Amino acid sequence: MMRAWDGVLLDIDGVISEGGRPVAGAGDALAFLRDERIPFRCISNTTRQPRRAIADRLDAMGLAIPGADIFTPAVAAAALLAGRSLTHCMLLVADDTVQDFEAAGIECAAGAVDAVVVGDAGERMRYRAMNEAFRSILDGAPLIALEKDRHWRDADGLSLSAGPFVAALEYATGTTAELVGKPSPAFFARALEALGTAPEKTLMVGDDIRTDIAGAQRCGIRAVLVKTGKYRGDTVRNAGVAPYAIINSIAALPGLL
Numbered sequence: 391m392m393r394a395w396d397g398v399l400l401d402i403d404g405v406i407s408e409g410g411r412p413v414a415g416a417g418d419a420l421a422f423l424r425d426e427r428i429p430f431r432c433i434s435n436t437t438r439q440p441r442r443a444i445a446d447r448l449d450a451m452g453l454a455i456p457g458a459d460i461f462t463p464a465v466a467a468a469a470l471l472a473g474r475s476l477t478h479c480m481l482l483v484a485d486d487t488v489q490d491f492e493a494a495g496i497e498c499a500a501g502a503v504d505a506v507v508v509g510d511a512g513e514r515m516r517y518r519a520m521n522e523a524f525r526s527i528l529d530g531a532p533l534i535a536l537e538k539d540r541h542w543r544d545a546d547g548l549s550l551s552a553g554p555f556v557a558a559l560e561y562a563t564g565t566t567a568e569l570v571g572k573p574s575p576a577f578f579a580r581a582l583e584a585l586g587t588a589p590e591k592t593l594m595v596g597d598d599i600r601t602d603i604a605g606a607q608r609c610g611i612r613a614v615l616v617k618t619g620k621y622r623g624d625t626v627r628n629a630g631v632a633p634y635a636i637i638n639s640i641a642a643l644p645g646l647l
């Protein structure tokens with residue numbers, strides 16, 4: 391039988407896991423994909439953790455996904471930088487995330503750097519580091535943004551994401567960052583490359599109407615919105631974006647395939 395979908399991209403936070411627990415039915419949905427031999431990759435805009443730590447976190451919830459099947463802005467940026475031979479980079483990212491760059495041969499450097507990379511560095515984001523980044527960009531280093539999200543929900547409340555820091559560097563230098571994470575078309579293109587499928591034969595499943603759904607649709611990927619994670623009915627109504635389908639949760643995914 392001809393299948394409509396050759397591959398699936400799954401957002402992680404809010405789709406297969408939520409608040410440190412698996413979304414009900416996520417394990418069965420992943421088992422279905424494996425049984426039906428539908429290849430899938432998990433994609434996340436998280437920049438605080440390397441792919442290995444994300445894999446460990448999911449494994450602890452009973453969701454076994456190999457690190458190599460997890461696609462993040464750090465992984466995409468490392469490939470992009472290596473492809474351009476920009477290997478000495480200022481990495482304004484969380485300590486652990488550096489390992490995704492090192493795995494691709496990108497060295498954490500200071501002073502005269504090939505590029506400045508900004509992610510959600512948490513407490514590591516200090517004036518001195520920002521000022522060094524500012525000077526490097528003025529000296530000609532391109533500014534690479536792993537993501538430009540405004541904020542995220544930490545355990546103790548909303549917290550600054552990488553976006554405000556990227557915006558500060560853009561403002562100070564008069565340059566525009568190259569965005570690597572969702573919703574940039576390059577991010578989805580690289581995820582498709584990893585999956586080996588054509589956009590029109592790939593289904594994206596996400597909980598964010600803008601970054602997941604609109605982002606994927608701009609690349610010709612059909613996108614399914616789940617009503618878990620950050621889903622809010624009014625946000626979806628106001629977004630002016632029509633998902634291919636809206637399902638209650640990933641538990642309903644096998645019914646679409």
Ligand SMILES: [Mg+2]
Pocket residue numbers: 401402403404405596597598619
């Ligand atoms: Mg999400």
